[in-house]
Amino acid sequence: MSDPILSIRDMRLEFDTFDGVYKAIDGVSLNVAPGEALGLVGETGCGKSVLTRAAFGLVPSPPARITSGEVLFGGRDLLSLREKQLRSIRGAQVAMIFQDPMTYLNPVFKVGTQLVDAIIAQQKGAIARRAARDLALEMLDKVHLPNPQRQFDSYPHELSGGMRQRVLIAMALAAKPKLLIADEPTTALDVTVQAQILDLIAELVSELGLSVIMISHDLGVVAQVCNRVAVMYAGQIVEDAPVADIFDNPKHPYTLGLLKAIPHPLRPVEHLAGIPGSLPNLYTPPTGCRFADRCSHAVPVCTDGKPPLMDLGAGHRVACTLYRKEHVDA
Amino acid sequence: MLEIEDLKVHFPIGRDSAVRAVDGISLSLGAGERVGLVGESGSGKSTVGKAALRLLSPTSGRIKIAGVDITKAQGKALRHVRRKAQMIFQDPHSSLNPRMTIFRSVAEPLILHTRIRGRALNGQVAALLERVGLPGQFLHRFPHELSGGQKQRVCIARALALDPTLLVLDEPTSALDVSVQAQILEFLKELHGQRPDMTSLFISHDLAVVRFLCSRVAVMYLGRIVEEGTTEQVFAAPQHPYTRALLSAVPLPQGRQSGNRIRLTGDIPSPANPPSGCPFHPRCPEAIAGVCDVMEPVFEQSGAGTSVRCHLLTRNAA
Numbered sequence: 286m287s288d289p290i291l292s293i294r295d296m297r298l299e300f301d302t303f304d305g306v307y308k309a310i311d312g313v314s315l316n317v318a319p320g321e322a323l324g325l326v327g328e329t330g331c332g333k334s335v336l337t338r339a340a341f342g343l344v345p346s347p348p349a350r351i352t353s354g355e356v357l358f359g360g361r362d363l364l365s366l367r368e369k370q371l372r373s374i375r376g377a378q379v380a381m382i383f384q385d386p387m388t389y390l391n392p393v394f395k396v397g398t399q400l401v402d403a404i405i406a407q408q409k410g411a412i413a414r415r416a417a418r419d420l421a422l423e424m425l426d427k428v429h430l431p432n433p434q435r436q437f438d439s440y441p442h443e444l445s446g447g448m449r450q451r452v453l454i455a456m457a458l459a460a461k462p463k464l465l466i467a468d469e470p471t472t473a474l475d476v477t478v479q480a481q482i483l484d485l486i487a488e489l490v491s492e493l494g495l496s497v498i499m500i501s502h503d504l505g506v507v508a509q510v511c512n513r514v515a516v517m518y519a520g521q522i523v524e525d526a527p528v529a530d531i532f533d534n535p536k537h538p539y540t541l542g543l544l545k546a547i548p549h550p551l552r553p554v555e556h557l558a559g560i561p562g563s564l565p566n567l568y569t570p571p572t573g574c575r576f577a578d579r580c581s582h583a584v585p586v587c588t589d590g591k592p593p594l595m596d597l598g599a600g601h602r603v604a605c606t607l608y609r610k611e612h613v614d615a
Numbered sequence: 616m617l618e619i620e621d622l623k624v625h626f627p628i629g630r631d632s633a634v635r636a637v638d639g640i641s642l643s644l645g646a647g648e649r650v651g652l653v654g655e656s657g658s659g660k661s662t663v664g665k666a667a668l669r670l671l672s673p674t675s676g677r678i679k680i681a682g683v684d685i686t687k688a689q690g691k692a693l694r695h696v697r698r699k700a701q702m703i704f705q706d707p708h709s710s711l712n713p714r715m716t717i718f719r720s721v722a723e724p725l726i727l728h729t730r731i732r733g734r735a736l737n738g739q740v741a742a743l744l745e746r747v748g749l750p751g752q753f754l755h756r757f758p759h760e761l762s763g764g765q766k767q768r769v770c771i772a773r774a775l776a777l778d779p780t781l782l783v784l785d786e787p788t789s790a791l792d793v794s795v796q797a798q799i800l801e802f803l804k805e806l807h808g809q810r811p812d813m814t815s816l817f818i819s820h821d822l823a824v825v826r827f828l829c830s831r832v833a834v835m836y837l838g839r840i841v842e843e844g845t846t847e848q849v850f851a852a853p854q855h856p857y858t859r860a861l862l863s864a865v866p867l868p869q870g871r872q873s874g875n876r877i878r879l880t881g882d883i884p885s886p887a888n889p890p891s892g893c894p895f896h897p898r899c900p901e902a903i904a905g906v907c908d909v910m911e912p913v914f915e916q917s918g919a920g921t922s923v924r925c926h927l928l929t930r931n932a933a
């Protein structure tokens with residue numbers, strides 16, 4: 286296997302808050318191979334956005350503090366780089382599409398102006414304004430925005446939620462990045478437009494060998510785009526496997542719960558199977574398995590210490606005591 | 616409870632043209648009903664929701680809440696309506712005040728509209744947040760210290776604080792993972808069970824969510840309703856080609872696509888310059904040349920019991 290394009294190793298991150306130190310990310314390791322599309326899923330608030338943003342220096346410190354870890358990208362440890370160097374990597378080689386489109390569009394400037402400025406910044410000024418404008422219009426067309434010329438002259442509030450998201454996708458893809466981090470890129474879109482955007486991302490993966498980290502709550506979306514899935518729970522990775530394995534042969538009780546909770550879109554359902562309880566308090570994180578108090582399979586040893594990620598073979602890893610060798614053999 | 620009659624909302628652009636975001640919609644929700652509004656991004660769903668609660672002024676048409684015409688209501692009358700009618704906005708990030716803690720955000724409507732104070736207020740706010748799955752550890756956080764889904768849950772708690780009788784929920788679970796979504800949807804269903812009068816307009820592009828929660832559904836395309844019926848009817852036998860495309864495009868986990876996905880080609884038309892005839896005809900796989908591009912279809916009853924705006928209906932009936 287070729288070297289990973291991105292390698293996060295044992296990342297730990299804390300936030301200083303009014304109520305104390307919140308330990309948001311606890312020892313996460315993650316690799317993304319060239320041309321691979323990795324899905325990152327997990328309960329709301331488990332740390333997906335913070336992890337991927339922090340890797341590229343986008344979580345302000347203070348209040349955040351990275352207490353350990355390395356982030357290797359293109360042979361360099363990003364955590365040791367200065368803001369200026371990071372900024373140039375972010376613009377040109379890594380593109381990010383975020384969850385909250387409105388926050389990333391400035392309400393007082395027209396969409397087109399922002400797009401053109403972003404393109405000029407991405408190419409570090411090596412593109413004329415005219416050419417940047419043409420590229421901007423081409424990208425707006427590519428993400429299937431109706432009437433690109435008019436949207437170009439609109440202000441962000443004049444666009445619907447889905448249109449704004451498409452503008453940001455256009456902005457991200459204009460740089461032809463090596464790695465695309467898409468944080469809930471299609472939540473604001475209806476399924477027919479979503480299908481087009483996912484096709485577009487899939488096209489870029491196969492044509493440009495783009496690598497993708499796709500954060501999504503929609504396991505259907507993940508199944509459609511990703512080759513591999515990492516499941517996070519309360520700041521840790523609990524399972525990591527090829528996409529088909531996650532759906533057909535899930536191991537971690539949390540992953541099982543997640544899959545059971547999906548409402549079937551085309552069949553009537555009377556009740557949805559949520560997972561009772563909520564994320565543990567990460568001001569005082571449990572010392573054992575963080576899912577133990579919500580887990581129907583929990584045994585006393587589960588609270589004894591953090592279960593390590595164990596390799597089950599064929600690229601399938603799980604952090605759960607139930608799969609410890611001595612248990613399986615016994 | 617909510618009656619929308621021939622609602623139009625046009626946003627002017629330049630001197631003599633306008634974005635016809637909503638272009639003649641009628642929809643009526645009986646007390647206790649849960650109605651879903653689905654449709655293409657940009658089709659005007661949020662605009663309908665905002666106009667229904669008079670968060671923006673309609674260009675024409677009428678809106679009645681509990682029998683009272685609020686189309687032109689102002690000042691005190693409008694405030695009175697808003698106390699009992701709440702909206703959960705699509706974008707939780709920009710609908711929370713960045714300078715207010717979570718506690719304060721949820722307490723605010725109670726402070727403004729009730730006499731609940733002190734311990735009782737603390738208790739009520741904590742209980743509301745608990746119901747949406749946000750335990751005490753988040754009370755003193757500011758919005759920027761929360762994840763997307765956590766903010767969305769704060770918005771839901773805030774909207775429910777005053778026990779509204781009419782709720783407009785605009786993509787209320789879009790930022791939640793499926794297990795938390797399941798908790799919230801079950802909670803909303805339970806709430807409806809406990810409060811038989813509570814009426815909800817549920818805006819979502821997630822058909823599974825609408826299917827679970829709503830008894831009736833309306834499908835929008837480019838500012839109009841193109842199909843309306845009971846959830847069962849619409850899901851079992853979608854009549855409008857757009858509804859069919861919508862249902863076929865739902866990504867299912869396991870990567871199994873729901874039968875054959877109908878790929879819509881062509882660009883989504885702009886509501887500032889809608890196509891002639893049926894607004895869906897340029898993208899419709901079944902468009903009839905010489906008919907669909909010329910004449911606008913009217914709303915009619917289909918054999919399946921739904922109301923549909925499509926020429927195929929008359930043609931198939933003939």
Ligand SMILES: Nc1ncnc2c1ncn2[C@@H]1O[C@H](COP(=O)(O)OP(=O)(O)OP(=O)(O)O)[C@@H](O)[C@H]1O
Nearest residue numbers: 300309329330331332333334335760761762763764
């Ligand atoms: N500035 C901050 N200060 C304190 N805590 C924070 C801050 N930013 C994020 N957090 C906390 O870190 C945790 C992880 O947040 P993150 O945004 O990564 O979640 P997520 O997995 O992306 O969730 P979602 O699916 O809802 O977007 C959350 O519990 C959140 O409350």
Ligand SMILES: Nc1ncnc2c1ncn2[C@@H]1O[C@H](COP(=O)(O)OP(=O)(O)OP(=O)(O)O)[C@@H](O)[C@H]1O
Nearest residue numbers: 443444445446447626636656657658659660661662
């Ligand atoms: N203030 C405004 N000025 C001009 N045009 C607007 C304004 N608000 C909305 N629009 C336009 O009205 C149309 C409908 O927008 P709306 O937000 O209601 O769509 P939506 O169906 O909610 O879409 P989404 O699913 O993407 O949220 C869009 O074309 C949008 O660009």
Ligand SMILES: [Mg+2]
Nearest residue numbers: 334384762763
């Ligand atoms: Mg997030």
Ligand SMILES: [Mg+2]
Nearest residue numbers: 446660661705
């Ligand atoms: Mg909307």
